[in-house]
Amino acid sequence: MAVLGIVGLAKNTGVYAVEYQVRRAAPADAQAIAAVARATWAATYKGIIPEDIQQAVLPQWYAEERLARAAANPDSAFFVAETAAGEVVGFAQAGHRPEAGDAELWRFYVLPEHQRKGIGRRLLQACLAALQAQGPISRLFVQVEVENHGGRRAYEWLGFHYVREYDDDLMGHVTRMWEMCLHLDGAADR
Numbered sequence: 001m002a003v004l005g006i007v008g009l010a011k012n013t014g015v016y017a018v019e020y021q022v023r024r025a026a027p028a029d030a031q032a033i034a035a036v037a038r039a040t041w042a043a044t045y046k047g048i049i050p051e052d053i054q055q056a057v058l059p060q061w062y063a064e065e066r067l068a069r070a071a072a073n074p075d076s077a078f079f080v081a082e083t084a085a086g087e088v089v090g091f092a093q094a095g096h097r098p099e100a101g102d103a104e105l106w107r108f109y110v111l112p113e114h115q116r117k118g119i120g121r122r123l124l125q126a127c128l129a130a131l132q133a134q135g136p137i138s139r140l141f142v143q144v145e146v147e148n149h150g151g152r153r154a155y156e157w158l159g160f161h162y163v164r165e166y167d168d169d170l171m172g173h174v175t176r177m178w179e180m181c182l183h184l185d186g187a188a189d190r
Contacts, residue, residue, distance in 0.1 A: 020114075022122045024130075025078040025091060027068035032088035033080065037062040040109040048147045053171050077103075077130035081110065081119045089114040092123035094131055094140065101138040103131050108142070115154075124158055128184070138185040143168070146176040155180050 025033065041054050049057075070076050070093060081090040090110030096103050105127065110119050131137050142160060144151045160180040168177045 019084045020081050020089065020117070020119055020122070021084070022079055022081050022119070022126050024126075025067075025071040025076075025080045025093075027071045029071060029080050029088055029091075030064040030067035033067050033071075033091050034058075034062045034064055036088055036091060036109055036111055037107075039111055043112045044109070044148060044151065045145070048145050049170065049175065050173055053173050056171060075134065077127040077134075079123050079126040079130075081114075081123055090119050090123055092120075092127050094127040096131065096134065096137070097141070101136060103137045103140050105140055105142040120154060121158060138183065140182040140184065142180050142182075144178050144180060146178055152178065152180075158182065 038058055041049075041058060045054060071078050075095075076093065077095060078093040079091065080088045082088045091107060092105065092109075093107040094103055094105045105124070108120070108123065110123070128137075128140065131140075140160075141163070142155055144155060146152075146165065160182045163179045163181045166177055166179070168175050
């Protein structure tokens with residue numbers, strides 16, 4: 001699925017665009033996904049998650065072998081967004097929760113310079129389509145740091161709403177979190 005994203009104004013020529021493609025992640029994308037994770041975490045979590053904890057967590061959660069296995073899993077709703085030149089600029093991964101009809105968005109990142117171009121919405125739509133092909137879902141959940149104002153705004157813009165607030169302990173660093181939900185069937189929280 002191709003997406004046109006506005007990237008800026010060319011002097012005296014008007015608006016120009018870059019084409020993005022959203023496709024299923026492949027094991028060969030693991031290195032590029034890990035690089036996007038490092039760049040987006042540094043920008044997103046500065047002042048929220050201490051750098052030393054980021055440095056400890058990223059190699060575990062975004063190990064290339066782990067990402068390659070996730071991308072190779074046919075049941076995984078794992079997608080990347082790339083430029084026409086093949087540069088991976090974002091990714092999203094989601095999966096079903098044990099509760100019938102519920103799913104969770106586990107990973108969702110777009111490089112800062114490529115944000116606000118519709119890429120996140122296309123990644124989310126791809127994940128939802130893949131999940132619904134595996135079985136009906138009525139709610140998609142996501143967890144976001146309370147201090148991650150940009151992330152919260154993005155999720156709200158995508159239709160998610162606040163469910164609850166809680167503390168999350170990440171290697172001894174306690175962070176206030178929001179759980180948010182996107183209702184796909186128009187129903188209210190149960």
